[in-house]
Structure formats: C-alpha cells, structure tokens
Amino acid sequence: MPVLVMKFGGTSVxxxxxxxxxxxxxxxxxAKGYDVIVIVSAMSGKTNELVGWVGETSPLYxxxxxxxxxxxxENVTAGLMALTLQEMExxxxxxxxxxxxxxxxxxxxxxRIEEIPSENIMAKFAQxxxxxxxxxxxxxxPEGRITTLGRGGSDTTAVAFAAAFHAERCDIYTDVDGVYTxxxxxxxxxxxxxxxxxxEMLELASLGAKVLQTRSVELAMRYNVKLRVLSSFEEQSDxxxxxxxxxxxxxxSNVVTGIAYSRDEAKMTLLSVADRPGIAAAIFGxxxxxxxxxxxIIQNISEDGRTDMTFSCPTDQVxxxxxxxKDAVAAGQIEYQDLVADTDVAKVSAVGIGMRxxxxxxxxxxxxxxxxxxxxxxxxxxxxxxxxxxxxxxMELAVQALHDAFKLEKAG
Amino acid sequence: MPVLVMKFGGTSVxxxxxxxxxxxxxxxxxAKGYDVIVIVSAMSGKTNELVGWVGETSPLYxxxxxxxxxxxxENVTAGLMALTLQEMExxxxxxxxxxxxxxxxxxxxxxRIEEIPSENIMAKFAQxxxxxxxxxxxxxxPEGRITTLGRGGSDTTAVAFAAAFHAERCDIYTDVDGVYTxxxxxxxxxxxxxxxxxxEMLELASLGAKVLQTRSVELAMRYNVKLRVLSSFEEQSDxxxxxxxxxxxxxxSNVVTGIAYSRDEAKMTLLSVADRPGIAAAIFGxxxxxxxxxxxIIQNISEDGRTDMTFSCPTDQVxxxxxxxKDAVAAGQIEYQDLVADTDVAKVSAVGIGMRxxxxxxxxxxxxxxxxxxxxxxxxxxxxxxxxxxxxxxMELAVQALHDAFKLEKAG
Numbered sequence: 001m002p003v004l005v006m007k008f009g010g011t012s013v014x015x016x017x018x019x020x021x022x023x024x025x026x027x028x029x030x031a032k033g034y035d036v037i038v039i040v041s042a043m044s045g046k047t048n049e050l051v052g053w054v055g056e057t058s059p060l061y062x063x064x065x066x067x068x069x070x071x072x073x074e075n076v077t078a079g080l081m082a083l084t085l086q087e088m089e090x091x092x093x094x095x096x097x098x099x100x101x102x103x104x105x106x107x108x109x110x111x112r113i114e115e116i117p118s119e120n121i122m123a124k125f126a127q128x129x130x131x132x133x134x135x136x137x138x139x140x141x142p143e144g145r146i147t148t149l150g151r152g153g154s155d156t157t158a159v160a161f162a163a164a165f166h167a168e169r170c171d172i173y174t175d176v177d178g179v180y181t182x183x184x185x186x187x188x189x190x191x192x193x194x195x196x197x198x199x200e201m202l203e204l205a206s207l208g209a210k211v212l213q214t215r216s217v218e219l220a221m222r223y224n225v226k227l228r229v230l231s232s233f234e235e236q237s238d239x240x241x242x243x244x245x246x247x248x249x250x251x252x253s254n255v256v257t258g259i260a261y262s263r264d265e266a267k268m269t270l271l272s273v274a275d276r277p278g279i280a281a282a283i284f285g286x287x288x289x290x291x292x293x294x295x296x297i298i299q300n301i302s303e304d305g306r307t308d309m310t311f312s313c314p315t316d317q318v319x320x321x322x323x324x325x326k327d328a329v330a331a332g333q334i335e336y337q338d339l340v341a342d343t344d345v346a347k348v349s350a351v352g353i354g355m356r357x358x359x360x361x362x363x364x365x366x367x368x369x370x371x372x373x374x375x376x377x378x379x380x381x382x383x384x385x386x387x388x389x390x391x392x393x394x395m396e397l398a399v400q401a402l403h404d405a406f407k408l409e410k411a412g
Numbered sequence: 413m414p415v416l417v418m419k420f421g422g423t424s425v426x427x428x429x430x431x432x433x434x435x436x437x438x439x440x441x442x443a444k445g446y447d448v449i450v451i452v453s454a455m456s457g458k459t460n461e462l463v464g465w466v467g468e469t470s471p472l473y474x475x476x477x478x479x480x481x482x483x484x485x486e487n488v489t490a491g492l493m494a495l496t497l498q499e500m501e502x503x504x505x506x507x508x509x510x511x512x513x514x515x516x517x518x519x520x521x522x523x524r525i526e527e528i529p530s531e532n533i534m535a536k537f538a539q540x541x542x543x544x545x546x547x548x549x550x551x552x553x554p555e556g557r558i559t560t561l562g563r564g565g566s567d568t569t570a571v572a573f574a575a576a577f578h579a580e581r582c583d584i585y586t587d588v589d590g591v592y593t594x595x596x597x598x599x600x601x602x603x604x605x606x607x608x609x610x611x612e613m614l615e616l617a618s619l620g621a622k623v624l625q626t627r628s629v630e631l632a633m634r635y636n637v638k639l640r641v642l643s644s645f646e647e648q649s650d651x652x653x654x655x656x657x658x659x660x661x662x663x664x665s666n667v668v669t670g671i672a673y674s675r676d677e678a679k680m681t682l683l684s685v686a687d688r689p690g691i692a693a694a695i696f697g698x699x700x701x702x703x704x705x706x707x708x709i710i711q712n713i714s715e716d717g718r719t720d721m722t723f724s725c726p727t728d729q730v731x732x733x734x735x736x737x738k739d740a741v742a743a744g745q746i747e748y749q750d751l752v753a754d755t756d757v758a759k760v761s762a763v764g765i766g767m768r769x770x771x772x773x774x775x776x777x778x779x780x781x782x783x784x785x786x787x788x789x790x791x792x793x794x795x796x797x798x799x800x801x802x803x804x805x806x807m808e809l810a811v812q813a814l815h816d817a818f819k820l821e822k823a824g
Contacts, residue, residue: 016465016468016469019469053428053488053492054491054492054495056428057428057492057495057496057499058495058498058499061495062494062495062505065491065492065494065495065498065505065506066491066495068487068490068491068506068508069487069488069491069492069495072484072487072488075484076462076465076481076484078480079466079480079481080465080469080477080481082474082477083466083469083470083473083474083477083478083481084469084470086470086474086477093474093476093477096480098510099556144511145511146508
C-alpha cells in the first residue's frame with residue numbers, strides 16, 4: 001500500500017481533544033488505503049517547560065542531557081496518539097527515535113539525520129499495522145545517546161521519513177492553512193498559494209519560517225518529497241493547503257510568487273575603505289568568524305583608491321559586527337574612516353521562479369517603489385529573488401504596493 | 413571504588429530545589445569515595461498526570477503504549493539530576509532503562525527485571541565518572557519495547573542495581589525517616605527502628621507498604637542487599653534511618669519488633685458446611701479463581717458431620733467473595749446453611765524474628781487483649797507473626813496495649 005507521512009505540530013496535539021481530532025484526519029487517509037507514518041511534536045508548551053527547567057538547572061548545560069530531557073515530550077504524544085488510533089480500531093503503535101532507529105550525528109541539540117532504516121516499520125505494515133506513530137525531533141547518536149534536531153526539528157523528521165519510505169506525500173498539519181503571497185496581516189489581499197516551488201519556499205523564509213523549518217524544505221528538495229502545508233483546524237479536501245514541490249509541477253505562471261519582508265535588518269557602512277585586492281575578505285572574514293550573518297553586500301565605485309562598503313545583517317548582531325570590525329582595525333587588517341550603522345531599515349523581497357525566464361521584474365519593482373516615493377538604500381538580486389533595503393517606516397506600504405503591482409491577488 | 417546505590421522518590425525530586433538538595437546528598441557520598449548509582453522517580457504528580465491522560469484516552473489501554481508514555485517522567489528527572497551534579501562539578505551522566513539496558517520480561521506495566529549488565533556503567537566509572545543517574549521504574553523487553561515495573565517500581569530498580577553492581581548498600585531516600593515499631597499516629601510511643609530483618613519488613617507490609625515496595629524487599633533478601641530507608645528532608649548521619657538487613661546482622665534482642673494493623677479486613681463465616689474431605693479446596697478454589705485474597709482461615713470442630721468455616725479478606729472484596737461462593741453453591745460444588753459477613757473488624761499483628769526461639773509471645777498477646785476486654789475473633793500464626801481479628805473499634809486500643817506490653821518504646 002502507498003505510504004503517506006502526516007506531521008502534527010504542537011498546537012495540533014495540544015491536548016487530548018486535539019489529538020483525537022488529528023487521529024480522525026489520520027483515519028481518513030487510512031480509509032483511503034494509505035499506510036500512514038504519523039510524526040508528532042510535543043504537546044504545545046511542554047518543550048518550553050522542559051527547556052526552562054534545563055536552563056534553570058544549568059545555564060551552560062551539557063547538550064547530551066538537554067536532549068535526554070527535552071525529547072521526552074514527543075514520547076508522550078506518540079504514545080497517546082497510538083492509543084487514540086487504537087480506540088478508533090486502527091492498528092497502530094508508537095516508536096521513539098532510538099527504536100526505529102533514527103540514526104543521527106552526535107551534534108547534540110542540532111543533530112542531522114544520517115539514516116532511517118525502514119525494515120522494522122515496513123515489516124509491521126506487512127503484518128497489518130496501518131499507522132506507525134513516531135516521536136519527532138529526536139534520534140540516536142552513534143554512541144547510543146538521545147539527540148535532538150533543533151527547534152522545529154519535527155518537520156525535518158517528517159520529510160526524512162517521507163524520503164526513507166518513498167512516501168507519496170508529506171502532509172504538515174499546522175495552525176495556518178498554507179503559504180500566502182505575503183503576510184495577510186500586512187496586505188489584506190494576500191492570497192493562499194496552491195503550489196510553491198522548493199526554491200521559492202526557501203527564499204520566502206521570512207514568511208515560511210513560521211510555517212516550515214528551512215532544513216525540512218532543503219531535505220524535501222534534495223529527495224523531491226512532495227510537501228503539503230495545511231491546517232489541522234479546518235475540514236480538509238484533497239487539494240487543501242499549499243503544496244511545496246518541484247518547479248516542474250507548478251502550472252501557475254505568475255512571474256512573482258510572493259513578497260517577503262524582514263523587519264530586523266540593519267545597514268552598516270564602512271566609509272572610505274582603502275580599496276585593494278583582498279579587502280572584501282579582510283572585512284568579511286572577521287565578521288564571519290564573529291558569527292555575524294551578513295546578508296546583502298554592495299561596494300561603491302572606487303575613487304582615489306578608496307571606496308565605501310555597505311552590508312546588512314540582523315539588528316541584534318550590530319554590536320557584535322562593530323566589535324569584530326574594530327578588532328580588525330586594531331590588528332592592522334583593515335582601515336576605514338568611519339563606521340555608520342543604520343538600524344531603522346527593513347528588507348523587502350520579491351520572489352518567483354518565473355524571474356529566471358522573464359526580464360523586467362527588477363525595473364517594475366524599482367518603478368513601483370519610486371512611484372510611492374520610497375528610496376532604495378541597497379539592492380541585491382539572486383536568480384529568483386530581488387531584495388531591497390528601505391526605511392522601515394515604508395515597509396508595509398512597499399509590501400502592499402508590490403503585491404498590487406505584481407497582481408498577486410489573482411492566481412496566474 | 414566501592415559502589416553505593418541511592419534512590420530518590422517522587423517527593424524527594426518534586427522540583428528543581430529538591431533535586432538540588434538530593435544532589436547535595438549524593439555529593440556527600442561521592443566525597444567519601446563512593447562511585448554512586450542514583451535511581452530517580454518522576455517528579456511527584458507527573459506519573460499520575462501521565463496515567464490520567466492514558467486512562468482518559470483509552471480506558472482499556474494497550475499496556476505497551478501505557479509504558480511508553482508513563483516512563484517519560486523518570487527520564488526528565490534523570491537528565492535534570494545529571495545536570496545538577498555537573499553544575500556541582502561532579503562527573504555524571506544519565507541513563508534511560510534501554511540504554512543500560514535494564515532487561516525485563518514482556519509483562520508490560522508489571523515487568524520483572526531479568527538482567528542488568530554492569531559493563532557499560534562500570535567502564536564509565538573506570539574513566540572517572542562518579543555518578544550514574546538511572547531512570548527508575550523502567551526497562552526494555554526482549555522485543556525492544558519500553559516496559560515499566562508497576563507502581564513503586566523504582567525501589568525495585570534500586571535494589572536490582574545494588575545486586576548487579578555488588579553495592580555496599582542501597583539507600584532509599586523518602587519522605588519518612590525510617591521504619592517504626594508501629595504507626596506513630598496511633599501509638600505516640602512508637603520508636604524508629606535502627607535495624608529490621610528482611611522477613612520482618614515483609615510481614616510488616618501494612619506499615620512498610622508506604623515505605624518500601626514489597627518486591628524490592630524480597631529482591632534485597634534474595635541477594636542480601638543492605639537496604640536503608642531514610643528521609644531526604646533531614647540532615648543525615650551515617651546511622652540515620654532504618655537498615656533492612658539479614659537477621660544475623662541484628663543485635664537487638666526484642667522478641668517482638670513491631671505491631672502492624674490493617675483496617676480494611678472483613679471476616680466471613682460459612683455456617684454449617686458439610687464436612688467432608690476436599691471441602692476446603694471446594695470453598696477456597698472458587699475464591700482464588702475470583703481473585704479474592706483470603707488471608708486467615710479457621711475451621712471449627714466438626715459436629716454431626718457439619719462445621720463452620722471462617723476466613724478473612726479485604727473489605728472491598730466481600731461482594732466478589734459472596735458471588736463466588738453463591739456460584740459454587742449453584743454449581744453443586746458446596747452447600748452451607750448461611751453466609752455471614754462481618755466488615756466491622758480489624759487485624760492486629762505482632763511481628764518479630766525473636767518469636768522463633770522464644771515461646772510465650774502468643775500467650776502474652778492474648779492476655780494483654782483480654783485485660784483490655786477485647787474479644788479475639790480469629791487467630792492466625794506464622795513463624796514470626798501472630799495476627800488476631802478483633803472489632804474495629806478496639807483496634808487503636810489493641811495496638812497501644814500491645815506496644816506497651818512488648819516494651820517496644822525501648823530498644824532491646
């Protein structure tokens with residue numbers, strides 16, 4: 001029988017009633033003939049409680065013990081879900097990570113899945129079991145200790161199981177009903193997308209982060225797992241939610257798929273840097289070593305052997321960036337006239353795989369912003385994304401104007 | 413280095429403060445040079461919460477899933493205890509049952525420990541680890557599923573580890589400071605015992621049940637594990653609490669060690685039973701089949717081929733006993749004139765290994781009760797115990813009078 005993976009997040013299993021509701025959704029798929037692998041998170045709030053206890057006990061905790069403690073929430077949900085399914089007369093049992101086993105690296109609290117043997121669970125399916133309930137977010141290291149995959153790791157567990165079991169689809173049940181063209185709280189015309197390409201989903205991280213863990217999307221792209229995001233709080237049809245899939249499977253022809261934004265960007269400018277070969281490496285090497293996530297970079301045209309260098313990074317890393325750069329000056333690695341930080345900026349991006357084949361998107365984006373009187377401070381482009389840094393006070397206006405300009409309220 | 417096992421029950425690890433207090437006790441033993449195995453229960457209340465969720469989800473639950481859910485509480489405490497010890501700079505790590513592994517039978521929710529390999533933990537001790545924190549109450553079945561040992565099972569885990577690691581002693585930290593000559597709430601002169609023999613501890617179950625799980629005492633007796641019961645809420649000296657040990661190690665010479673009682677006993681009498689060979693089997697066979705725990709039995713002298721048969725059983729099993737006996741009558745297996753149940757009785761017992769070598773204990777017990785005007789309804793004796801059934805209203809008086817008569821307020 002074909003295998004389906006269904007993942008339920010913390011709010012979807014927050015209490016016994018919600019676990020029952022989720023189990024009913026599983027029952028619908030079982031009735032259609034699927035053997036189902038259900039991946040569960042901890043009941044919402046439980047993981048935070050456990051994390052709090054660990055932090056209070058030991059501020060610089062041993063990550064191996066952290067993992068042993070924090071993974072327990074998923075075990076509870078897995079057992080309760082299996083019992084609920086059994087009550088519905090659906091043959092089911094629970095698996096903890098080490099029982100499958102979900103083999104991971106030893107990088108505790110941020111482990112990566114290396115292998116999921118399918119024999120054990122497939123043998124049970126062959127014997128008539130219809131649902132394997134697996135505790136998400138956890139695995140076991142080569143040393144036999146419990147590992148966790150990092151926050152949101154249950155999405156990654158779900159995609160990894162879908163890949164290992166060649167599942168027809170991986171359905172991620174959450175508290176939103178799909179991926180939108182932009183944030184509906186900012187643009188009321190935002191429209192739910194029926195389909196979105198893996199690459200677009202990754203670029204829309206600022207919208208998508210609340211919906212899907214980035215690593216799970218990367219994994220789905222690598223193994224071409226069809227990933228569906230849908231709400232566990234609504235009655236579902238077969239085409240509910242948003243399908244995240246390979247671009248070949250997308251029929252819509254909008255050039256731009258969505259408008260993303262990020263409030264917590266800062267713009268930093270090094271004025272009058274001596275322009276010489278290797279200067280970029282001399283600046284960005286120390287920033288990288290200090291753990292600063294540099295996003296956009298622009299270098300002005302050089303004059304008299306000197307130039308201005310501008311980059312963006314998250315607002316809460318500005319102090320760290322300043323220290324790294326001042327240390328580099330003190331070490332004689334770089335020199336500049338002044339360092340200016342502007343923390344009143346925001347990033348707005350237009351994303352769409354259609355950009356690859358169609359020109360004029362950048363021009364239309366700049367004209368739209370210009371018509372609204374919004375000054376562009378930095379521009380960065382990739383194959384399927386154009387990002388601009390603007391004054392933060394114009395962010396909502398920019399998102400709305402671009403959503404209108406690219407006609408995102410209408411399906412392509 | 414010598415190994416010590418220390419077990420902390422749910423009230424002793426109820427919150428982070430209490431875990432810290434328990435960890436300090438562990439630190440004292442580590443400083444003395446012991447390698448310590450700490451067995452922890454779930455934080456008090458957690459197991460009941462989990463059991464409640466399972467019962468609400470599935471009244472006739474799959475015991476395998478019950479075990480998977482209910483065992484999670486101990487895992488949390490084990491990790492937190494290991495982190496707390498690490499904060500005190502004591503090398504420590506946690507083990508879950510399957511990691512040791514604690515190999516048990518497949519009798520889920522009532523599994524028995526079959527084997528505890530010591531190599532894994534001993535190797536870590538050899539490498540400098542000083543404390544192995546093990547989640548109590550749980551193990552793993554031959555099928556690789558999680559098992560639990562039944563309520564109070566952490567005591568049994570502790571004794572089993574003490575046996576497997578040839579520990580010098582097994583200290584059970586709880587919320588009472590030891591085993592008393594009788595219940596201090598009934599007899600204010602009750603005295604804490606410094607030592608008590610395994611056999612006495614088993615017979616004093618009505619006192620001891622709140623202190624130690626019976627199976628753990630049986631296991632300690634079989635492997636001659638020195639078991640100490642002491643309070644985790646008091647400053648401790650080396651001779652604190654009560655040592656449960658082999659009788660050879662007991663120097664005290666009191667003939668009677670303690671007075672036990674049970675309120676929930678009922679007396680049932682079958683009047684005018686036809687006295688023939690096999691009649692006892694015909695009566696007690698069906699009672700046993702019905703799950704009635706018959707305790708004391710007396711048969712009156714036969715007259716004209718008929719006799720009265722009296723037995724005691726827990727009060728809440730009276731209806732079940734009546735039904736079993738009436739069914740046996742209907743099936744033609746037995747016949748009697750009348751069945752009389754007296755639920756207003758209590759059992760009082762004098763227990764002591766000294767009875768084996770000293771006569772006159774029974775006579776003194778009967779005289780003491782007679783002097784107080786208390787009528788004895790049923791008598792039963794074993795090698796180290798004399799029990800009587802009396803009217804419940806005299807129970808406290810009987811306990812106090814016997815405690816005085818056998819001079820239990822003074823050490824022997």
